[in-house]
Amino acid sequence: MGYFEGIAPIRFDPDGDGITTFRHYDADEVLGGRTMAEHLRFAVAWWHGFAWPGGDPFGGQTFERPWFGDTMDHARAKADAAFDLFAILGQPYFCWHDADIRPEGDDFAQSRANLEAMIDHIGGRMEETGTKCLWGTANLFSHRRFMAGAATNPDPDVFAYAAATVKACIDGTHRLGGENYVLWGGREGYETLLNTDLKREREQAGRFLSMVVDYARKVGFDGTILIEPKPQEPTKHQYDYDVATVYGFLKDFGLEAEVKVNVEQGHAILAGHSFEHELALASALGIFGSIDMNRNDYQSGWDTDQFPNSVPEVALAYYEVLRAGGFTTGGTNFDAKLRRQSLDPIDLVAAHVGAMDVCARGLRAAHAMLEDGVLEDLRAERYAGWDEDAAAAMLSGTLEQAAARVEAEGIEPRPRSGRQERLEAIVNRYV
Ligand code: XUL
Ligand code: CO
Numbered sequence: 060m061g062y063f064e065g066i067a068p069i070r071f072d073p074d075g076d077g078i079t080t081f082r083h084y085d086a087d088e089v090l091g092g093r094t095m096a097e098h099l100r101f102a103v104a105w106w107h108g109f110a111w112p113g114g115d116p117f118g119g120q121t122f123e124r125p126w127f128g129d130t131m132d133h134a135r136a137k138a139d140a141a142f143d144l145f146a147i148l149g150q151p152y153f154c155w156h157d158a159d160i161r162p163e164g165d166d167f168a169q170s171r172a173n174l175e176a177m178i179d180h181i182g183g184r185m186e187e188t189g190t191k192c193l194w195g196t197a198n199l200f201s202h203r204r205f206m207a208g209a210a211t212n213p214d215p216d217v218f219a220y221a222a223a224t225v226k227a228c229i230d231g232t233h234r235l236g237g238e239n240y241v242l243w244g245g246r247e248g249y250e251t252l253l254n255t256d257l258k259r260e261r262e263q264a265g266r267f268l269s270m271v272v273d274y275a276r277k278v279g280f281d282g283t284i285l286i287e288p289k290p291q292e293p294t295k296h297q298y299d300y301d302v303a304t305v306y307g308f309l310k311d312f313g314l315e316a317e318v319k320v321n322v323e324q325g326h327a328i329l330a331g332h333s334f335e336h337e338l339a340l341a342s343a344l345g346i347f348g349s350i351d352m353n354r355n356d357y358q359s360g361w362d363t364d365q366f367p368n369s370v371p372e373v374a375l376a377y378y379e380v381l382r383a384g385g386f387t388t389g390g391t392n393f394d395a396k397l398r399r400q401s402l403d404p405i406d407l408v409a410a411h412v413g414a415m416d417v418c419a420r421g422l423r424a425a426h427a428m429l430e431d432g433v434l435e436d437l438r439a440e441r442y443a444g445w446d447e448d449a450a451a452a453m454l455s456g457t458l459e460q461a462a463a464r465v466e467a468e469g470i471e472p473r474p475r476s477g478r479q480e481r482l483e484a485i486v487n488r489y490v
Contacts, residue, residue, distance in 0.1 A: 062125060062140045063404050068147050069412055077416055078409045084419035086149060090426040093385065098426075099418055100390025102152035102193040103145060104351075105159040107364065107396035108407060109137050114399070121399040129162045134177055138184060145190045148411050152191050154241075154392045157228050158198035167220065171227045178231040185235065193239060193390045194285065194321075194349070195232030197224045200245035200293065210267030211247045211260035211298065218263065225271055233280045238388040239349055240275060241321050242268070243287040248294030264298055265312035272317045283388040284318045285348045288337070289326040292362050301330040302340045309346070319348030323394055324376065325355040325362045335375040342383035349389025350380065352418065366395040366414040371490040373421030374428070381422075381429050391418060424489040433485050437478065 072080040086096040113121030120127075126137035138160065145153060157170075161177040164170035185191065199209035199221050207213060209221035225242075232240050247264055249255040272284055286309075290300045299305050302320055309315040320341050327337040341347035354372070356363045367373050380386065393414055397406055428434055444450055449468075453461050464470060 083416040102154050102392040104394050105155040110159040142184045152193035154194050156198035192235040192237040194241045195237045196241040197228040208246045210264050239283045241285045248297035285321040287321040290330040302337045306344045319346045321349045323351035328355045335379045338379035347383045351394035352391045353395040364396050366410045367417050370420045374424035374490045377422045377425035428489050
C-alpha cells in the first residue's frame with residue numbers, strides 16, 4: 060500500500076524474524092486480566108515518523124518522503140501514509156503536534172483553518188480504521204516566534220499567540236476524541252539568566268497552565284492534561300525539569316489534582332534520573348499519567364530519541380507502571396526516531412516492530428515479577444517495623460515523644476542488609 064508497498068500487516072509469530080513479524084508482542088495475550096494491547100496502549104508519534112527530515116546539528120535532510128512539502132495535498136498524503144503504517148503495525152493510537160499534521164499558513168487564521176481541515180481528514184481516517192488519538196499537543200518550540208519561550212516569553216504577544224495555538228490544539232484533540240492533552244515546554248526556560256526574570260516567567264507559566272485547564276474543562280474535554288518534564292535541551296534550563304519539579308510547580312498553582320505527567324525515558328536520563336525513578340515518583344505523588352518510550356545514547360549526552368532496545372530497562376519501567384495500577388488514559392507513545400541513515404520504508408516499520416517486541420518482553424517480565432511478589436514481599440518486610448502501633452503512633456506524635464522512647468525502651472537500632480545484590484539477582488531471573 061502506497062509508500063509501504065509490499066509490506067504486509069505484522070502478525071505475531073514467535074518463530075518469525077522480529078522485523079516483519081512480532082516475536083514477542085501478542086496483542087491478545089492476557090496478563091493479569093488485561094491483554095497486552097490493553098496494558099501497553101502503543102502509539103506512533105507523528106513527528107518522528109512522518110515530519111522529521113533526518114537532520115542533525117551538522118547536516119540537513121536525509122529522508123526523501125513523497126509527502127514532504129508545505130501544501131495541504133502534502134499534509135493529506137502524509138496522513139494517509141501514517142494511517143498505512145498504523146494499519147501495518149495494528150497500532151491503536153497516534154500522537155501529534157499541530158505542526159506535524161498541517162502546513163503553516165501565512166497568518167494564524169490560515170494555520171488554524173489548515174489544522175481544522177486536517178483534523179477533519181484525520182477524523183475521517185480514524186472512523187474508517189478504528190485507530191485512536193492518544194494525545195495531541197501544540198508545537199510551541201520550532202518556529203522562531205517561540206525562540207524566547209511561549210507562555211514564558213517576555214513579549215505578551217507571544218503569550219497570546221501560544222494561547223491561540225493551544226486553544227486550537229485542544230479543540231482538535233477534543234474533536235478526535237484524544238484521551239490526553241500534552242504540554243511540553245521545550246522553550247519554557249532560559250538560555251541565560253542575564254536576560255531572564257525567572258520569577259515572572261514561572262508565574263506566566265503557572266497562569267497559562269491554569270487557563271489551559273479551565274478551557275479544556277469548559278469545552279468538555281475530559282481527557283487527562285499532562286506535562287512532559289525535561290531538564291534542558293533546547294533551552295539551557297527548562298522550568299519543567301523533572302517530576303519532582305513539576306509537582307512543586309503544580310502545587311504552587313493549585314493544579315496538582317488537575318494535571319499529571321507524561322514521563323519520557325530520555326528526559327529522565329538527561330535529568331540525572333532513571334526512567335523507573337521518575338515513574339515511581341510520579342506514582343507516589345499521584346500524578347502518573349503516560350509515558351514517552353524511547354532511549355538516549357548514553358555516551359552522547361543528547362536527547363537522541365532512539366527506539367528502546369533494552370529489555371531489563373524497559374522491564375523496570377513497566378514494573379513501576381504496573382505498580383501504579385497500569386495506564387488509565389495514558390499509554391506507550393514511541394517518541395522515537397530512526398537514525399538518519401535508515402532510509403527505507405521497512406526501517407520505519409522494523410523500528411516500531413522491534414520496539415513493540417522489547418516492550419512486550421519488558422511488560423511480561425514486569426508482570427511476572429509483580430505477580431510472583433518476591434520483590435514486593437521483601438520490600439514490605441523491610442518496612443515491617445512501621446506496622447507496629449508504637450512506630451505508627453510516632454508519626455503523629457512529637458519529636459520529644461519519639462526521643463523519649465529511645466531510653467524508655469532501650470532502643471538500639473540493629474542495621475540490616477539492604478540486600479541489593481540479591482534483589483538484582485531476583486530481577487535477573489525475569490529479564
Ligand atoms: C521533546 C519531546 C516532545 C514531546 C511533545 O524532547 O519529547 O516530542 O513529547 O512535544
Ligand atoms: Co516526548
